[in-house]
Amino acid sequence: MKASPAYPLTLYYDGSCRLCSGEIRHLQARDRAGRLAFVDCSPADFTGGPAPRAALMEAIHAVDAAGRVYVGIDTFRAAYAAAGLPLVSGLLGLPLVSQAARRAYPVLVRHRYRLPGWLIGPLFERAARRAARRSAGCREGACTVPGGAQGGR
Secondary structure (H helix, E strand, O other), X not given: OOOOOOOOEEEEEOOOOXXXXXXXXXXXXXXXXXXXXXXXXXXXXXXXXXXXXXXXHHOOEEEOOOOOEEEOHHHHHHHHHHOOOHHHHHHHHOHHXXXXXXXXXXXXXHHHHHOOHHHHHHHHHHHHHHHHHHHHHEEOOEEEOOOOOEEOO
8 A cells, every 4th residue: 555545535336336335334324424425336437537447447546635556456555544443454464464465456356246135234234333323423532342341542
């Protein structure tokens, strides 16, 4: 990944893909600091973005506030860090994990429409609900935990 992104980081994603949309909903729910913006580039008449529509549909792209472009796994690393998931971002930066992810990502992208909805939907919906609950439970630096306990994070 290039230098740390300047926020906001705008992600260009395929909104017609259940897998892509699920991951975006998860990131939206986790983005408590408002560092991420999202653009669905799936409409056939979409223009704009950091690359031609065909390239945007082949790999997730992002552009940060400084104009730096991120593609594929680098986009995920930057987005996870922005959304408060630095461990996931760091994991994707480890040499062996990064190498495996960079090899697997194009295969996943090619077959993303074939993935069964029963697998994708519940996975991301559960993660998004969990993130939304955490976000709703924290206000002004104090977090409430079900059962009445309070404390900082």
